[in-house]
Amino acid sequence: xxxxxxxxxxxxxxxxxxxxxxxxxxxxxxxxxxxxxxxxxxxxxxxxxxxxxxxxxxxxxxxxxxxxxxxxxxxxxxxxxxxxxxxxxxxxxxxxxxxxxxxxxxxxxxxxxxxxxxxxxxxxxxxxxxxxxxxxxxxxxxxxxxxxxxxxxxxxxxxxxxxxxxxxxxxxxxxxxxxxxxxxxxxxxxxxxxxxxxxxxxxxxxxxxxxxxxxxxxxxxxxxxxxxxxxxxxxxxxxxxxxxxxxxxxxxxxxxxxxxxxxxxxxxxxxxxxxxxxxxxxxxxxxxxxxxxxxxxxxxxxxxxxxxxxxxxxxxxxxxxxxxxxxxxxxxxxxxxxxxxxxxxxxxxxxxxxxxxxxxxxxxxxxxxxxx
Amino acid sequence: xxxxxxxxxxxxxxxxxxxxxxxxxxxxxxxxxxxxxxxxxxxxxxxxxxxxxxxxxxxxxxxxxxxxxxxxxxxxxxxxxx
Numbered sequence: 001x002x003x004x005x006x007x008x009x010x011x012x013x014x015x016x017x018x019x020x021x022x023x024x025x026x027x028x029x030x031x032x033x034x035x036x037x038x039x040x041x042x043x044x045x046x047x048x049x050x051x052x053x054x055x056x057x058x059x060x061x062x063x064x065x066x067x068x069x070x071x072x073x074x075x076x077x078x079x080x081x082x083x084x085x086x087x088x089x090x091x092x093x094x095x096x097x098x099x100x101x102x103x104x105x106x107x108x109x110x111x112x113x114x115x116x117x118x119x120x121x122x123x124x125x126x127x128x129x130x131x132x133x134x135x136x137x138x139x140x141x142x143x144x145x146x147x148x149x150x151x152x153x154x155x156x157x158x159x160x161x162x163x164x165x166x167x168x169x170x171x172x173x174x175x176x177x178x179x180x181x182x183x184x185x186x187x188x189x190x191x192x193x194x195x196x197x198x199x200x201x202x203x204x205x206x207x208x209x210x211x212x213x214x215x216x217x218x219x220x221x222x223x224x225x226x227x228x229x230x231x232x233x234x235x236x237x238x239x240x241x242x243x244x245x246x247x248x249x250x251x252x253x254x255x256x257x258x259x260x261x262x263x264x265x266x267x268x269x270x271x272x273x274x275x276x277x278x279x280x281x282x283x284x285x286x287x288x289x290x291x292x293x294x295x296x297x298x299x300x301x302x303x304x305x306x307x308x309x310x311x312x313x314x315x316x317x318x319x320x321x322x323x324x325x326x327x328x329x330x331x332x333x334x335x336x337x338x339x340x341x342x343x344x345x346x347x348x349x350x351x352x353x354x355x356x357x358x359x360x361x362x363x364x365x366x367x368x369x370x371x372x
Numbered sequence: 373x374x375x376x377x378x379x380x381x382x383x384x385x386x387x388x389x390x391x392x393x394x395x396x397x398x399x400x401x402x403x404x405x406x407x408x409x410x411x412x413x414x415x416x417x418x419x420x421x422x423x424x425x426x427x428x429x430x431x432x433x434x435x436x437x438x439x440x441x442x443x444x445x446x447x448x449x450x451x452x453x454x
Contacts, residue, residue: 275430293430294396316391316419324391324419334426335419336392370396 003354004308009194010148010174010287010342011312016196018244019237023198026233034230035222047236054239055203058246059181059190065205067225068235072173072191072202073103078215078225079169079187079204080107080142084116086211087139087167095119096142097129097154098330101171104142105326121159126279127152127331131159138166145175145182149314149327149340150278151287153179160184167210173202177245178284179253186210195245196345197238201231245345253285256343259352260288263341270360277333287342289314291328292363294372295337303362304339309355312340337363377437377449380410387445391419395427398450402433405452413448414441424448 006014015023030047032040049063056063069075084094094111096104098120108118116139121130127150129143141163146153153175160168160183167186175181177195181188187210192201204225206212212225219227245252260283264276273293292300297315304311314325315338324335341355382405386394394415402411413424421438425448428435434451441447 273430275426291426293427294392294399296392316417324422329422332422332425334430335422336395370392372396372399 003351005347005351005355006310006344007341007347007351007355008310008312009344009347010284010340012193012199013196013344015198015237016241016244016345019197019241022240023233023237026236030232030236034232044230044232048230048232051232051235051239054243055190055235058239058242059176059188059205061205062208065207067204067206067223068230068238069189069202069204069226070200070228070231072171072189072194074226075189075191075202075204076101076103076171076173077107077110079171079189079206080104080140081111081215082206082212082225083140083167083169083187083210084111085213085215088213091137091139091166093117093119093134093136093138094140094142095121095134095138097121097123097144099123099127099129099147099149099327100142100144101148101173102326104144104171108142123330125331125333126150127277127327128279128282129154129159131155131162133159133162133166138163140169141166142169142171145170145172145188146179146284147278147327148174149325150289150331151283152279153282153284156182157184174287175284177242177249178286179249187212192234192238192241195238195242197241198234201234201238203238248345252345256285259343259347259349260285260341262349263288263352263356264290266356267359270356271363274363275334277328277331286344287340289328289338289340291315291334292337292339293334294370295363295366296370297336297338299366299369300337300339300362303366304355304358307358307362309358312342314338314340377410377439380412380449381405382409382411384411384413386413386415386417386420388416391417391423393417394420395423398424398427399431402450402452407452407454409452410436411450411452412439413450414445415448416445420448421446424450
């Protein structure tokens, strides 16, 4: 008997049951413009304030530090470029780790195209960023809480300490809801669909005292940090999901950590010529990445899908750019035959076992086809 | 004295091949040189820049470095150690 499983939670976690009812109710009652002065508007305003408060509590910040955005990516762009704008008089230099999410890399390119300077911090074989910063004044340091492709937790607090006066932007999209977040950052970005909230909701968190300036054209709405009509039902459902994930986080993390340990150990034993990458211990609980020598990543993903397992891959042949993952490249690990497995909250041992049972023969079959 | 990076005993023309084909070529043919000799992988695929050194590490061979072919294509040079 074979099982099947969606093993791509790091791309998107299915809607948390706690968010579903909230979303339905909020869609019905949260339609009005929260900045108007009538009853339905007050309902929407209350829902939005409530969502902000819940998210703030879960992230350990103040409600007025939280701004909902249309995506995690947009929150990253606002966070990186807004902090740089606030530091424009001090330094135009942005330092970011070599394994940041593409949204940070693209924000850096935007900054460079407008006269800014960008420096990359190298990472070790496990994908952990160097804590040594370049000499001279810096405008901003950007470092993720944890890596989205290999799960390695980054030394945010050490880098923040090394940065001193220079603010640190933390992309927490992969980590929020999964692990407790570190301190020391001036602004952070999170993404709701990664923790079981709906897509189309991110949040930018700017700490009190951080110098942030709107880097894009704005509008006349209430929150100066974002633009456009607020997605009130989405924000409230995102908050409900985060609250539920935070409440169950320690139990879930322990269970998922053990399942991922099992995957790391068994893959290394049952699949020849495989490289399990990222930190074995200091990592996100639900995510593991490995690369199989001589295997075409696209063929691997397709065959696993045919057998009922949905996984992601950082191999070049699976990317729209046809370039290998810049994360794997910066770590100096094999980029082809790459598979990222990430567990949703309800994936159980039976499903993990079923995946581990089919993987060796799938890899062997692809290698045999290549004549190996 | 060790030989220079450009002094290879075997050349694998992997131009136009996509990952993992250049690495498969390397695995198939690297034993055609003597231990201590060099194999050159000429590859247009950008993944080879990361994957050739990674293969060397996984297969306990030595990655010597990168050179360039007459037409400008990158060449990744490997020494057979065993």
